[in-house]
Amino acid sequence: MASRIDDRGIEYRVRRVLLWQLSGSEAQAQRFHEEADALGFDLRRGPDPLPAGQREDLAPWASSRWRRGRLAEAPRRRPRARASGRPRSAGKWRDLVGLAARFGGSWSRPGRAIARQSRAGADALAHTLRLGGPPGRAKLLPMAQLTMPSLGADMESGVLVEWMVAPGDEVRRGQVVAVVETDKGAIDVEIFQDGVIEELLVEPDTEVPVGAPLARLRTSGDEAEASEPATSPERAEATPAASESTAAETSGPENGGAETAAHVPSEAAERAKVSPRARKLASELGVSLRGLAGTGPQGSITADDVQRAAKARPSAEPSSMRAAIGASMSRSKREIPHYYLRHTFDLEPALRWLEARNAEVSVSERVLPVALLVHAVARALREFPELCGWWRDEAFVPSPRIHVGLAVSLRDGGLVAPALHHADQGTLTELFAGIRDLTKRARANQLRSSEFSDAAITITSLGDQGVESLYGVIVPPQVAIVGFGSIVVRPWVVDGRIEARRVITMTLSADHRVSDGHRSGRFLRRVEQILQEPGA
Amino acid sequence: MSRTTYREAVRAAIREAMQGDPRVFLMGEDVGAYGGCYAVSMGLLDEFGADRVRDTPLSESAFVGAGIGAAMGGQRPIVEIMTCNFSLLALDQIMNNAATIRHMSGGQLSIPVVIRMATGAGRQLAAQHSHSLEGWYAHIPGIKVLAPATLEDARGMLPTALEDPDPVLIFEHAGLYNLAGELADDAGAVPIDRAAVRRAGDRVTLVTYGGSLHKTLEAAERLAGEGVEAEVIDLRTLRPLDDATIMASVRKTHRAVIVDEGWRSGSLAAEIVARIMEQALYELDAPVARVCSAEVPIPYAKHLEHAALPQVEGIVAAVRAQLG
Numbered sequence: 117m118a119s120r121i122d123d124r125g126i127e128y129r130v131r132r133v134l135l136w137q138l139s140g141s142e143a144q145a146q147r148f149h150e151e152a153d154a155l156g157f158d159l160r161r162g163p164d165p166l167p168a169g170q171r172e173d174l175a176p177w178a179s180s181r182w183r184r185g186r187l188a189e190a191p192r193r194r195p196r197a198r199a200s201g202r203p204r205s206a207g208k209w210r211d212l213v214g215l216a217a218r219f220g221g222s223w224s225r226p227g228r229a230i231a232r233q234s235r236a237g238a239d240a241l242a243h244t245l246r247l248g249g250p251p252g253r254a255k256l257l258p259m260a261q262l263t264m265p266s267l268g269a270d271m272e273s274g275v276l277v278e279w280m281v282a283p284g285d286e287v288r289r290g291q292v293v294a295v296v297e298t299d300k301g302a303i304d305v306e307i308f309q310d311g312v313i314e315e316l317l318v319e320p321d322t323e324v325p326v327g328a329p330l331a332r333l334r335t336s337g338d339e340a341e342a343s344e345p346a347t348s349p350e351r352a353e354a355t356p357a358a359s360e361s362t363a364a365e366t367s368g369p370e371n372g373g374a375e376t377a378a379h380v381p382s383e384a385a386e387r388a389k390v391s392p393r394a395r396k397l398a399s400e401l402g403v404s405l406r407g408l409a410g411t412g413p414q415g416s417i418t419a420d421d422v423q424r425a426a427k428a429r430p431s432a433e434p435s436s437m438r439a440a441i442g443a444s445m446s447r448s449k450r451e452i453p454h455y456y457l458r459h460t461f462d463l464e465p466a467l468r469w470l471e472a473r474n475a476e477v478s479v480s481e482r483v484l485p486v487a488l489l490v491h492a493v494a495r496a497l498r499e500f501p502e503l504c505g506w507w508r509d510e511a512f513v514p515s516p517r518i519h520v521g522l523a524v525s526l527r528d529g530g531l532v533a534p535a536l537h538h539a540d541q542g543t544l545t546e547l548f549a550g551i552r553d554l555t556k557r558a559r560a561n562q563l564r565s566s567e568f569s570d571a572a573i574t575i576t577s578l579g580d581q582g583v584e585s586l587y588g589v590i591v592p593p594q595v596a597i598v599g600f601g602s603i604v605v606r607p608w609v610v611d612g613r614i615e616a617r618r619v620i621t622m623t624l625s626a627d628h629r630v631s632d633g634h635r636s637g638r639f640l641r642r643v644e645q646i647l648q649e650p651g652a
Numbered sequence: 653m654s655r656t657t658y659r660e661a662v663r664a665a666i667r668e669a670m671q672g673d674p675r676v677f678l679m680g681e682d683v684g685a686y687g688g689c690y691a692v693s694m695g696l697l698d699e700f701g702a703d704r705v706r707d708t709p710l711s712e713s714a715f716v717g718a719g720i721g722a723a724m725g726g727q728r729p730i731v732e733i734m735t736c737n738f739s740l741l742a743l744d745q746i747m748n749n750a751a752t753i754r755h756m757s758g759g760q761l762s763i764p765v766v767i768r769m770a771t772g773a774g775r776q777l778a779a780q781h782s783h784s785l786e787g788w789y790a791h792i793p794g795i796k797v798l799a800p801a802t803l804e805d806a807r808g809m810l811p812t813a814l815e816d817p818d819p820v821l822i823f824e825h826a827g828l829y830n831l832a833g834e835l836a837d838d839a840g841a842v843p844i845d846r847a848a849v850r851r852a853g854d855r856v857t858l859v860t861y862g863g864s865l866h867k868t869l870e871a872a873e874r875l876a877g878e879g880v881e882a883e884v885i886d887l888r889t890l891r892p893l894d895d896a897t898i899m900a901s902v903r904k905t906h907r908a909v910i911v912d913e914g915w916r917s918g919s920l921a922a923e924i925v926a927r928i929m930e931q932a933l934y935e936l937d938a939p940v941a942r943v944c945s946a947e948v949p950i951p952y953a954k955h956l957e958h959a960a961l962p963q964v965e966g967i968v969a970a971v972r973a974q975l976g
Binding site for chain 2: 391392393394395396410411412413414415416418419420
């Protein structure tokens with residue numbers, strides 16, 4: 117942390133920012149920011165919360181030092197090279213906050229002195245300090261962020277398609293707040309904290325890297341958790357990306373003061389010119405505007421361009437899904453030392469039990485064998501935590517809950533494996549309803565973000581049209597995948613006699629960094645055992 | 653059909669109104685003995701006498717105020733102001749009296765006055781006689797503002813305006829008085845509450861009025877030669893604006909260029925652009941463009957005056973830029 121402040125101007129600047137932030141409302145801070153932007157940080161002309169004596173102090177540096185770019189010499193200022201589509205607008209506010217945070221070690225004493233001069237400022241400062249210890253980077257604001265979730269190991273960015281909430285809306289954990297377009301289709305993004313939406317940082321139709329902030333959230337309990345990202349803590353991929361992106365964001369003026377002045381033009385230069393009608397048409401037709409060549413004025417994308425792209429699309433769309441699958445599977449085979457087990461067992465007892473059960477219950481409660489299989493696997497997993505979790509940062513993280521990914525093949529090619537939450541709980545009827553719902557929504561592109569990221573193991577089943585066995589490729593960062601072949605009739609020895617029985621072949625592909633064949637073999641046996649007494 | 657001019661069409665409208673209604677009279681500077689500075693009222697003094705065709709002192713405030721008073725008293729005055737530049741001397745009467753009295757009297761008093769004036773440049777009359785201030789008047793609630801651009805409208809808007817119980821301002825572009833053409837013998841009153849599509853097209857909407865209409869139509873013809881069919885809308889009534897006609901066209905063409913002889917800043921053209929943004933943003937395929945007068949006092953020198961005003965070339969260029 118750069119506690120060494122050799123530029124008095126920066127110190128003032130930081131204090132000014134904090135004072136605004138602490139003593140004023142959000143709107144005041146925002147106004148201040150816009151003003152500073154517009155004036156090239158010439159703060160002398162803004163509405164000034166400082167007493168007149170200190171205003172003079174600001175004058176020498178305000179127009180010169182900041183602009184000349186002294187800040188560029190401060191440590192940790194180099195921005196990371198980043199994707200061009202990053203929403204710059206998100207950074208406006210956070211530039212300042214981040215800047216303040218970077219000098220967090222030294223602002224508090226003078227900051228307190230200044231804040232004392234304003235009653236509201238003092239209150240706010242005290243409030244901030246109560247959040248715990250010396251003010252740290254994220255503790256400055258009792259705010260949380262909604263970040264672009266990672267909806268798959270290979271997702272690098274997503275396009276925010278639609279906001280389902282507006283600033284000021286109260287949100288509850290699990291509520292769908294936005295729709296994000298990924299290689300896998302449109303995903304509903306949930307929020308993982310209760311609170312009130314403070315500000316939406318990203319416009320619809322913007323491509324945003326994983327981990328980049330989408331919205332700011334005022335949390336009700338502004339305790340320690342306020343500093344955590346509002347997305348699921350289970351999302352390891354999101355965290356490093358988020359902090360990197362924050363670092364890049366807060367690094368602010370990479371070329372000194374010129375950056376802020378150049379802020380708007382560079383944003384305009386990066387943002388594709390799309391006519392309003394073209395944008396509307398593109399969203400109606402589901403055409404991605406990315407990479408589209410514009411033929412309108414100033415190279416803008418017009419409705420004609422979108423229509424042309426829509427016509428050319430059919431060949432393009434499946435390949436993006438194919439590319440995503442390819443990337444994920446390549447990574448899996450590159451990084452994960454797979455081992456494979458296979459076990460064929462008699463499914464006759466389970467199927468007879470199921471047929472008898474189905475005959476007794478109403479049509480709506482009847483279930484297919486797949487529910488029985490998923491149920492058995494999920495319950496067996498309770499005893500084999502090493503198969504249910506994720507490989508993250510060179511270590512295995514077991515999942516506290518048994519969320520099972522179900523591979524669903526899509527009608528127009530490709531597949532997804534959304535999570536069936538708590539697959540080991542509830543009745544068979546409930547489980548089957550869950551499977552049906554998930555399959556239906558997967559095929560209708562209506563999955564929720566948690567369903568893309570929560571799965572701790574995957575089950576893939578060929579159903580009744582397939583072959584005897586399949587060996588799955590583990591979906592990173594999971595550590596195992598269970599495969600079921602089709603149920604087939606085979607000669608089988610029962611009580612010393614050969615009988616025609618319906619049997620099934622179950623396979624397990626597992627990560628040798630985490631588990632071994634000996635215990636995993638017992639897992640397969642355990643599944644078989646559960647299925648011998650399905651009613652139990 | 654007979655051959656006539658815009659000037660004659662206006663005169664015919666005044667004559668018919670005076671013949672048909674004894675409450676109608678004409679008043680203004682030089683409208684009697686001289687026949688009007690643009691010769692619109694030539695011959696009317698002889699026909700109707702000095703009581704009904706009244707030359708006034710050179711005081712716009714006085715004679716416009718007299719017209720307002722006469723209207724309040726039950727007459728149907730037609731007040732002529734030489735140019736809209738001079739109308740500023742009567743702005744107090746128009747804005748503080750004519751436009752407000754119905755409201756301030758709680759609806760008890762009507763001001764059925766019609767105020768005609770010349771507007772616009774192009775005749776080397778220099779800055780004090782050449783400006784287009786109709787956009788300013790279109791800002792004022794309580795009055796109607798008309799801009800006849802065709803023989804039919806020159807002939808037909810006046811009777812409708814006289815029927816209106818509220819003040820109506822008619823801006824006649826000075827460059828149009830000599831416009832000649834065929835007019836139906838039975839031409840008469842026309843509605844004053846809607847814009848007109850003067851030319852149909854599907855690639856771009858050109859919105860204009862008054863003296864710019866004919867330049868815009870010429871530009872549209874030239875564009876048609878390049879395969880670009882432009883739709884030309886003549887606003888006709890500048891207040892209240894006929895949004896529906898404009899938006900219907902924009903929804904069809906997805907592009908719009910506003911041609912307005914007024915200055916660009918804070919103008920009628922700006923108002924139309926704003927309304928398109930409010931009502932049809934998602935129909936647009938290109939930024940709405942404007943072709944307006946240069947922001948200078950209109951010059952006297954012929955080549956400079958030409959350069960300062962919207963011209964066919966500029967309209968064509970603006971449309972080409974819309975199409976990318």
